[in-house]
Amino acid sequence: MEMHTEDDDGINMHEEMRRAFSLLSGKWKLEIMWLLNQRVYRFGELRKAIPGITQHMLTAQLRELEADGLVSRTVYAEVPPRVDYEITAKARGLGPTMEALSAWWNEYGKTVPVRTTTRGRQATSK
Incomplete structure (x- = not known):
């Protein structure tokens, strides 16, 4: 079976979409992007808003998102240091995708079985 993924310009859309998916395919990236x-x-x-994520994993995911141009990091010269994270204009272009996912969830979310999460550290209630 042959895959027909090239468009009229000879661009392999399968490969291009794999690149696009890889930008958000980290364990926590979509949740981070949703919040930002x-x-x-x-x-x-962010760490408090994402139950189960470790400091190390949040740092790693934020660094990858920043390297890909989807998140910007602003460090303020204060004591103690303050660091703000926000999505970039490039990431705001994913807005329609986020809206479509929200609409899909509003329609079908109740039909998705609830799974207990076993990833990351256990959330603590305060």
Whole structure:
């Protein structure tokens, strides 16, 4: 079976979509992007907002998103240091995708079985 993924310009859309998927395919990237789409977050706020993520994993995922141009990091010369994270204009281009996912979830989310998460550290209730 042959895959027909090239467009009229000879661009292999299968490969291009694989590149696009890889930008958001980290364990926590979509959740991070979802939160940052709402507002600017400080590192500690993000960590508290994502149950189960470790400090190391959040740092790694944020670094990858920053390297890919989807998140910007602003460091303020204060004591203690303050670091803000926000999505970039490039990432805001994913807005329609986020809206489509929200609409899909509103329609079908109740039919998706609830799974207990076993990834990351256990969330603590405070």
